[in-house]
Amino acid sequence: MAGLSPPSQAVLTRHAxxxxxxxxxxxxxxxxxxxxxxxxxxxxxxxxxGQGLGLxxxxxxxxxxxGTAWYPTDDPADFGILALILGSVLVTTVSTLMAVPLxxxxxxxxxxxxxxxxxxxxxxxxxxxxSLPSVVLGFVGMVVLxxxxxxxxxxxxxxxxxxxxxxxxxxxxxxxxxISEDALYAVPRELIEASLALGATRWETTTRVLIPGALxxxxxxxxxxxxxxxxxxxxxxxxxxxxxxxxxxxESFPNFIFDSVRPLPATIAAEMGETPYGSPHYHALxxxxxxxxxxxxxxxxxxxxxxxxFQQKGAATL
Amino acid sequence: xxxxxxLTVRKLREQVAFGLLRLAMALVxxxxxGILLFVFIQGAGAISxxxxxxxxxxxxxxGGIFPAIVGTFYLTVGALLVALPLGVAAAVYLSEYxxxxxxxxxxxLGINNLAGVPSVVFGLFxxxxxxxxxxxxxxxxxxxxxxxxxxxxxxxxxxxEAMRAVPDxxxxxxxxxxxxxxxxxxxxxxxxxFPGILTGSILSIGRAAGETAPxxxxxxxxxxxxxxxxxxxxxxxxxYHVYVLATAGTHIEQTRPLQYGTVMVLITLVxxxxxxxxxxxxxxxxxxLW
Numbered sequence: 302m303a304g305l306s307p308p309s310q311a312v313l314t315r316h317a318x319x320x321x322x323x324x325x326x327x328x329x330x331x332x333x334x335x336x337x338x339x340x341x342x343x344x345x346x347x348x349x350x351g352q353g354l355g356l357x358x359x360x361x362x363x364x365x366x367x368g369t370a371w372y373p374t375d376d377p378a379d380f381g382i383l384a385l386i387l388g389s390v391l392v393t394t395v396s397t398l399m400a401v402p403l404x405x406x407x408x409x410x411x412x413x414x415x416x417x418x419x420x421x422x423x424x425x426x427x428x429x430x431x432s433l434p435s436v437v438l439g440f441v442g443m444v445v446l447x448x449x450x451x452x453x454x455x456x457x458x459x460x461x462x463x464x465x466x467x468x469x470x471x472x473x474x475x476x477x478x479x480i481s482e483d484a485l486y487a488v489p490r491e492l493i494e495a496s497l498a499l500g501a502t503r504w505e506t507t508t509r510v511l512i513p514g515a516l517x518x519x520x521x522x523x524x525x526x527x528x529x530x531x532x533x534x535x536x537x538x539x540x541x542x543x544x545x546x547x548x549x550x551x552e553s554f555p556n557f558i559f560d561s562v563r564p565l566p567a568t569i570a571a572e573m574g575e576t577p578y579g580s581p582h583y584h585a586l587x588x589x590x591x592x593x594x595x596x597x598x599x600x601x602x603x604x605x606x607x608x609x610x611f612q613q614k615g616a617a618t619l
Numbered sequence: 620x621x622x623x624x625x626l627t628v629r630k631l632r633e634q635v636a637f638g639l640l641r642l643a644m645a646l647v648x649x650x651x652x653g654i655l656l657f658v659f660i661q662g663a664g665a666i667s668x669x670x671x672x673x674x675x676x677x678x679x680x681x682g683g684i685f686p687a688i689v690g691t692f693y694l695t696v697g698a699l700l701v702a703l704p705l706g707v708a709a710a711v712y713l714s715e716y717x718x719x720x721x722x723x724x725x726x727x728l729g730i731n732n733l734a735g736v737p738s739v740v741f742g743l744f745x746x747x748x749x750x751x752x753x754x755x756x757x758x759x760x761x762x763x764x765x766x767x768x769x770x771x772x773x774x775x776x777x778x779x780e781a782m783r784a785v786p787d788x789x790x791x792x793x794x795x796x797x798x799x800x801x802x803x804x805x806x807x808x809x810x811x812x813f814p815g816i817l818t819g820s821i822l823s824i825g826r827a828a829g830e831t832a833p834x835x836x837x838x839x840x841x842x843x844x845x846x847x848x849x850x851x852x853x854x855x856x857x858x859y860h861v862y863v864l865a866t867a868g869t870h871i872e873q874t875r876p877l878q879y880g881t882v883m884v885l886i887t888l889v890x891x892x893x894x895x896x897x898x899x900x901x902x903x904x905x906x907x908l909w
Contacts, residue, residue: 320799327801328716335712337705338775339729341768345736348747406643414637415644423648425897430651432822432893433886434829435738436858440865440882441654444875471650478647504633525735532737534832535858539866566739566832573743573836578751590743594736601735605728 349594353587356380360581365588371545371563373572373582380585382592384547388562389596391462391548392541393531395558396469400530401523403470404477408522411478412485413507431475439539442468447540456559460542463558468536473526480525484518485511517611521604528600532593534566541567565593655890658882665880674844679863680870684881689846690759690854691828691888694838697763697850698770698827703820705767706774707809710816713775714782715804734772738832741769745837760850762838769833770823777819781812818900825892829885831858841867857885 356365360380368381407427411420446467447459488511496506512519542561545568550557563571569586576583624632673683709730717723745765755761785808793803809816831839840853841863847854864878865871 324799324801331708331712331716334705334708335717335726337709338733338771339726342729342733345744348744352747403643403647406640407647410640410644414640426648426651428897429890429893432825432889434858434889436831436861437882437886440861443865445657474647502629502633504636528735534739566737569739570832570835587743590740594740597735597737598732601732605731
């Protein structure tokens with residue numbers, strides 16, 4: 302300090318101040334960019350509600366959610382989406398039943414059974430499966446699987462709940478596998494070694510130490526996989542058959558899986574193109590968008606809550 | 620409890636269980652292999668130079684898919700132009716500026732939920748905001764913006780991970796030389812994180828190229844002879860072309876070879892992008908600089 306003459310000291314201070322101001326501007330800019338995702342989610346909600354709530358001036362919320370008739374172009378039109386909600390719930394449930402054993406099983410295989418070299422080939426393959434465009438799966442379900450199903454099972458149409466669920470399961474499996482695998486790897490090594498040292502076989506260690514330790518992660522994986530299946534559009538648009546009617550789940554159990562349904566995303570995608578802007582039908586499709594948005598939001602919030610609440614913190618909480 | 624059974628039984632049980640796990644993995648890999656095999660065998664016959672470089676002819680029963688390839692290229696480049704700057708900037712905030720607390724939790728919640736929004740809802744949003752409210756019409760610009768927001772969470776995630784992996788000693792060395800925070804980020808952190816950001820970007824391009832629902836009402840048209848001349852023109856796109864040919868044409872059976880060909884081009888494009896990203900990442904992990 303002693304070496305600096307007063308003017309240069311002043312220059313330095315000014316320089317430092319300018320730099321400080323600049324830095325705080327830059328910080329503000331980046332903070333703003335950080336908020337963009339929150340902003341976009343808020344905008345999505347705003348626009349969905351802005352366009353979707355227009356339906357409810359003329360049409361009751363309960364008639365919309367619990368109505369069984371979807372005849373949007375009739376006069377007067379019916380905008381009951383219960384059959385569509387049920388369609389979504391059914392394909393999601395059936396696909397989850399297929400995807401969970403396969404997805405979690407694959408994750409367990411990778412974490413417990415597979416050897417190092419083989420794993421390095423298999424993991425990218427699972428990633429490739431995740432990157433398959435949904436329209437391709439829809440195409441395969443429609444062109445390849447549907448005729449086969451129709452022939453082999455002797456059913457009126459191959460475009461049905463089972464076919465759509467199979468294709469959705471293929472979409473959901475990579476999500477479930479990769480998140481479950483991360484969770485399995487996060488289980489502390491010493492717990493597994495302790496179990497093996499006590500004389501348990503590797504399978505016993507897996508079921509009694511590894512799986513309980515990774516359970517919250519596995520649950521998160523399953524919920525996110527379900528959320529993906531619920532929101533997936535092209536597969537259900539092309540493969541689910543498109544009939545807006547309530548399938549006879551209980552009357553013809555388990556043959557209802559050969560019924561054709563029209564899940565929520567398929568309805569939006571199929572009908573938005575031919576709908577005049579601002580018509581009740583247009584608003585109804587946005588209202589379906591609200592329902593879909595809220596369902597997937599709920600799934601994601603539950604997944605986040607599960608992974609936070611039941612997080613495995615070291616070995617102490619097992 | 621465990622020792623109720625003899626060791627042989629327990630070992631046997633283990634073998635059976637592991638066999639089932641192997642079966643699960645084999646089924647998953649088999650479905651990937653089966654799909655690829657089928658599409659490539661059926662599609663290979665349709666691929667020709669004309670198919671790749673010609674416009675559709677005779678109400679799309681003959682000719683090629685060139686406009687769809689170009690359209691998909693423009694859409695993905697546009698999406699990346701939107702998402703890359705925003706995503707990297709958001710990642711800089713998360714990795715370099717943000718402190719643990721309520722705000723950060725909110726931001727992370729926003730990113731996770733954005734990642735979970737169904738693609739068709741993105742389509743509705745793009746329609747309401749870009750096409751209608753911003754008066755862009757059904758256009759390349761509206762589709763690119765919609766796809767850009769769709770891939771934003773992926774880019775943010777990959778970029779943040781890449782920046783967090785840069786060791787603090789790098790930053791400390793920069794501060795020690797008198798570098799400011801911004802100089803440190805710009806000259807030290809971002810260059811070191813570049814390969815990771817690149818990997819994330821390639822993966823997101825693949826995702827954007829394969830998405831159909833978000834562009835159905837915002838950008839895509841099923842038939843045009845012209846390549847887009849401005850950002851406000853409608854475009855053809857590969858995934859939408861597959862959908863239209865397979866479901867809406869009057870000659871669905873007749874155009875089957877074209878459909879397989881288009882699916883094959885789309886799959887090749889998307890999977891090779893994904894493969895490149897995987898290779899880049901693997902190399903990166905092997906020769907870690909730090």
